[in-house]
Amino acid sequence: MRVLFCGDIVARSGREVIKKYIPFLKRKWKLDCVIVNGENAQHGYGLSKGSCELFYQSGVDVITMGNHVWDQKEMLSYIETDRRVVRPINFFDTVPGKGFFIYQTPKGGILVINAMGQAFIKPLLDNPFIIISNFLKQYLLGNNNIKAIIIDFHAEATSEKIGLGFYLDGRVSMVVGTHTHVPTADARILPKGTGFLSDAGMCGDYNSIIGDSLQSMSSRFLERTPMLRRPDPAIGEGTLCGVYLETNDNTGLANIVEPVCIGGTSLKTQIPEGFQKDLEEIRTLK
Template sequence: MRLLFLGDVMGRAGRAAVAAELPGLRARLRLDFVVVNAENATGGMGLSGAHAAEILAAGADCITLGDHAFDQREMLAFIETEPRVLRPLNYARAAPGAGARLFDAPGGRKVFVAQALGRVFMKQPFDDPFSALDAALKTAPLGGRANAAIVDVHAEATSEKVALGHWCDGRASLVVGTHTHIPTADTQILGRGAAYQTDAGMCGDYDSVIGMDKLEPISRFVTGMTRGRFEPATGPATLCGVYVETDDATGRALRAEPLRLGGRLPEVVPGVE
């Protein structure tokens, strides 16, 4: 199976890049399933129902969220009506929606998608992501109910992401980090067959401070004072993510490559053999 995961969509620039590039990528890479993290797609904080619909219409099969899952209050109701949008497994227990789901893919195949929030350096005391993912992955074992499984680890600490990657190895086809918005250079296949990258990067304008217009973040670092609101940068966006090919029978990754397209970063686009 050919899978693509796109990192945090950041504001209008990120949404525009997804709308412009994802349809062509689906055809060019002959993709079977696409997951997009979109928790920053609406004004840099959260996701609205209308913007979720735009991203799904562009070719996403599933959208994951994160610690800003419900910053847009309408998502509290929208997520109950749209099963293709997932919030973190270990979010507040009363939160609406689901944190994992089994999806249909072409040819009668099944893809399991789950998301968990890290706890290190995060502002809220979320539940344990290790036990949450352990329980979720047991419901859709590779080679059983699922032909492939994708885990989005939305976390701040690199060490926690790496540990969760190894925790899920052998039970997931791809474990990929989100939240820190900078694509890492460690794309690999772990010992038991899980593709892994510590952070997918963002789909946003990299002439910025992790997607936000530079002036306000720099001012806060220099002066320690808040002078205005953070606003998403609006320049040309780079689409960042991870491309994976898997074995349908075992769910193990056979190939894993980073993807960077457009904007300011050097382009890295997988070839198709």
Template sequence: MKILFLGDVVGRAGRAAISGQLAKLRADWGLDFVVVNGENASSGMGLTAEHAKLLLDAGADCITLGDHAFDQKDMLRFIDTEPRIIRPLNYAKEAPGRGARLFSDARGRKILVAQVLGQVFMKRPFDDPFSAVDAVLRKHPLGGLAQAALVDMHCEATSEKMAMGHWCDGRASVVVGTHTHVPTADAMVLPGGTAYMTDAGMCGDYHSVIGMDKAEPMRRFITGMGKERFTPANGEATLSGLYTETDDRTGKARLCVPVRVGGRLIPARPV
């Protein structure tokens, strides 16, 4: 199975890049399944129903969220009507929606998508992400009903993301980190056959401070005082993420390649 994961979509620039480029990538690379993290797609904070529909219409098979999952209040209602949107497993027991779901690609092959929030350096406490993921992977073992499984680990600490990768090694096809918006250079297949990357980066304008217009973040760093709210940068966006090919029989990753398309980052693409 050819799987593309795209990192956090930030604002109008990120949405435009998805709308303008994803359909062509699906065709050119023969993609079977596309997962997009959309939690910053609406004004840089959360995801509206309207923008969720835009990402799905552009070619995403599944949208994952994050700690800003319900910053846009209409998502509280919309998520229960749209099964292709996944919120974190350990967000809150009362939260609407689901944190994991089994999907089918066009050929009927099953792929599990799950998302979990980390605990280290996060603004609010969340339940243990490792036990949450463990329960889901035990229920959907590779080589059984699921031909592939992808885990989106949404958190600050690189060490916590790495620990999740090793915890899932051999049990998930892909473990990829999101949230920090900066792509890491460590894409690899772990010894047990799990494709791993600490952070997929963002789909947004990199002439910015993690996707936000740089003036206000710089003011706060330099003066210690805020003047305005953060707003997404609206220059040309780069699509950033991870491309993985898996074995249908075992669910293990054969290869993984970091993806950089358009914008300001050095391009990278599957050969």
């Protein structure tokens, strides 16, 4: 399976890079599935039905969430009508929506799970290690027509993310972190075959403070005045950041895990080795 996972889509700059690049990448790279984290798509806070439609039209197949899942109130009811939007699995079962989705491809199913960490992040949910481990008892990788299992671990602490990676090593295709909005340089395959990346970074304007406009600097870090309103997002040219995963169709484990970083002005462009020939065309996309 060929999967592209894109990190947190932040506001308009993030939505625009999805619209601009995903149709091309899905076609050129013959992607079986595109997963995005959509919890910051609306002005940095939550996700709307309209954005879901835009993402699906662009070629996105599954949308994962995180701590901002309920920031747009419509999501409380919309999520019950759209199984492709996946909220953290470690919420109580009484919470709307589901924490997993099986995306069906002609080659078999791709199980996508979203979970939230417990360190330095609110709300404090149930233990993601235990919840995921118990849940996976019914979905063995490579069996029951589940050809790949992708975990979006929405968490603040890299230690917790690395811990989950090793805890699930050999049982899932990839553990990828989201939430910090900063891409890490540790894409790798763990000893038992699980692909891992501490954080995919964000899809958004990197001339910002993790997506917020630079005007939020003074209240945040200089004056430390209480924030009376949510900061506005940065609206400059966006960068698409994520990770490309290729799995073995028999075992479901990772063959290739490479970071992807396209567009914008402040981060270096990175695409997988095998797709270097596409660079020129990518630069001309409108």
